[in-house]
Amino acid sequence: MRALILALLLWPGAAAAGGLGASRTLPAGHVIAPADLTVTESPRPGLTDPAAAIGMQTRITIYEGRPIHATMLQAPRVIGRNQIVRLSFQRGGLRIDTEGRAMSDGAAGDLIRVMNMGSRSTVTAQVMPDGSLIVLN
Structure with a gap:
């Protein structure tokens, strides 16, 4: 039994699992849409729930077919x-x-x-969804 488990762990195709990948090359700063996602097989699968990726912005360029990981995404920037x-x-x-x-x-x-x-003074403000800012201090 241990030999079978060890063989499955060492077999190259055994660890492949399905996850979300890029259906085309997604440049950094791109907001992900449903058409940008596809299911891929990879030894290091990324996100599996499309809801976790759709509407998020890419932090880096994600090449076609590569798995999408949560660390590659960020909330969309409202303020530049x-x-x-x-x-x-x-x-x-x-x-x-x-x-x-x-x-x-x-x-x-x-x-x-x-x-x-x-006044040329610097303050801390919270970003609102409409792009305005509310001063906190």
């Missing part, structure tokens, strides 16, 4: 570095809206540094 954004501050009944410059990329929910264009 150096982008001019709407910056909002709210406390009680007071609300201040101004322009800011994003100091880094950010996905919805991320905390990023933003330079207030009016």
